[in-house]
Amino acid sequence: MLYNALKLLHVLSIIVWVGGMVFAHFFLRPAAQGLAPEQRVxxxxxxxxxxxxxxxxxxxxxxxxxxxxxxxxxxxxxxxFSMPRDWHFMIGAGLLMMALFGYLYFAVLSRLDAAVAAADWAAGGAALARMRTGVGVNLALGTAIVAVVLLW
Incomplete structure (x- = not known):
């Protein structure tokens, strides 16, 4: 029962992460592109x-x-104990996702914070472009993990 509860929390957290990236990358960002930089950023x-x-x-x-x-x-x-191959992939790609998230959270978001505080829309746009690239990579990794775990 404990294992199943842990697995549920694990999967729900992944749904928040990957689902949020899908929403931001494919729906929010394109919709916000029509706004002026002082609104969009x-x-x-x-x-x-x-x-x-x-x-x-x-x-x-x-x-x-x-x-x-x-x-x-x-x-x-x-x-x-011998871990299945898909678990090895999940761990490796998951740790890579976490490292990239750390960069986005601690470095890129800080740049975006500073740009918004200074009303520097060009710097804010540059930070958002970095964020978009990082989210795209993490979304690809997250999708690959889900596919490998379900299909392998």
Whole structure:
């Protein structure tokens, strides 16, 4: 029962993260492109602050529950534990996603914060372009993880 609860929290956190990236990348950003920079940049800043804070919580939950589930399976294996190949891929790509998220959260969002505070819409646009690239890469990685885990 505990393992299933951990898996549920793990998957729900991934849904928040990957689903949020789909929404931001394919729906919010294109809709906001029609706004003037002095409207678009503060809007995207406000949305990204909220979203990246939620993703930070998701990262903690994904990492904690993932490690707990590996530990439970390992302990229950009686010393004959061997992780499936898809788990190796999930761990590697997931850690890469977390590292890229860290860069977006601590470096790029800080640049966006500063640009909005200074009403420097060009710098804000540049930060948003970096954010878009990072989100695109993380979305591809997250989609690959889901596909590998479900199909492998």
């Amino acid at each position: 503060p809007l995207m800043h406000a949305v990204l602050q909220r979203f990246l804070t939620a993703v930070a919580a998701s990262v903690v939950v994904v990492l904690t529950t993932g490690l707990a589930m590996i530990g439970m399976v390992s302990i229950g294996s009686g010393g004959a």
